[in-house]
Amino acid sequence: MQPLVNRCLAVLATTLLCAGIAQAQPYPNKPIRVIVPFAPGGTSDQMGRALAEKMAAMLGQPVIIDNKPGANGLLGADIVAKAAPDGYTILLGTNSTNAALKYLMKKLPYDQDTAFAPIGTIGSVPLMVVLGNDVPAKTLKEFVDLAKARPGDLSFAYTATSEQVAAEMLARMAGIQLNPIPYKSGGTAMTDLLGGRVTMITVSVAATAPHHRAGKIRGLAVTSAKRSAAAPELPTVNEALGLKDYELIAYFAVFAPAGTPAEVIARLNQAVNAAASSKEIQDKFAPIGFVFEPGTPEALARRNKLETAKWEKLIRDAKIEPQ
Incomplete structure (x- = not known):
């Protein structure tokens, strides 16, 4: 009986040791899922796939695009808002998901202003x-x-x-x-x-x-x-x-669930900025009107606050009723 107990304890100890080693490994140590809240083929999807390839090379782990379209991006955003804040599920967000939805929907399944941690801006078009x-x-x-x-x-x-x-x-x-x-x-x-x-x-x-x-x-x-x-x-x-005040530009940025550790945000920001600044991606997307604007998480937080106020006004001025 005692040898069996000893073997079980040894297996348990090994398991705990391996788990501890895995947890101690620097981020990332497994594939990262990027939720694109729109269907394949669109601008978000094209940009996401181009960025994912560059980010994977820099991070040393696969970066997998997962399209979750529906409800102006709400379905995909909701997945990320409720995901574990560990940096392994992130959102390729837009003005739809991170600025305008709260004014288009009577009720969201998450708090748009607090559910996400900004990682970095990609650009606008x-x-x-x-x-x-x-x-x-x-x-x-x-x-x-x-x-x-x-x-x-x-x-x-x-x-x-x-x-x-x-x-x-x-x-x-x-x-x-x-x-x-x-x-x-x-x-x-x-x-x-x-x-x-x-x-x-x-x-x-x-x-x-x-x-x-x-x-x-x-x-x-x-x-x-x-x-x-x-x-x-x-x-x-x-x-x-002959108008003066008509202007509307879509922007694209990357977000993590709120509570994601600062060091993980910093690592992801570095990868996003490097991808957005790469000559290959800029040569591909600049000719079709994309303006790249990489920056810090803090800059994205400030921009998103301004964009949220802007989209509130745009939606009200357009007299769009919340659904």
Whole structure:
């Protein structure tokens, strides 16, 4: 009996020793999961996959993209908000998940202001107002005139907060009525635009510029205050309609669950900044309108606070009712 007890104690001691060694190993010592709260193929997904490859090389562990689309990014954000704060489940967030959702939803399953620890900003990109080629409007002014002539007959697709708010703001400021149609996938929305099942989309320049240049869709304007280098021939919405105050830019950043240790945040920030600053990624995304803005977790915290106030105003001005 005693030998059996001794063997059991030896096994237990070995197990505890191994566990202690594993816990003592520096972060990271296992794969990291990045939740992308939107469908594969969109700007968030493309950016996430490019960053993951660079981050994995720097961190020495696999960085795995896990798409969890739904509810303007809410489903994916909720997973990260409730994940263990150990740095192994992080969020590729946007203005949808980390600034606007609290004003679009009557109730969130987490506190948006306290559920996340900022890691670092990746960058930002303007949106493009786009029509299918079968729509009889060649300019944004012509589209507005068409909408006024056919009130309530035209629609727009959206998959994220920025797209919804951009279209609703445009409609309000131009004095037109457009019917919103939510989509889970940007690819499906684009397919329906090409098929004439929706009239317009307002989506990131990064996603639309290649199709615009190929003539598959008709870009009308960009939503930034200045023209985009990815499509310099397109006016801004302000230029096209004679407005002054229309501006909307989507931003992308990385967040961890609140309570993640400072040393883990610092390690992840180093990896995110290195990836966002790499020539390979910048050469790939800068031509399609992406502006990289790596920085500190503290800078992201300050930005996110300002962006949250900004998106509150945008959503209220667009008269979007919480769902």
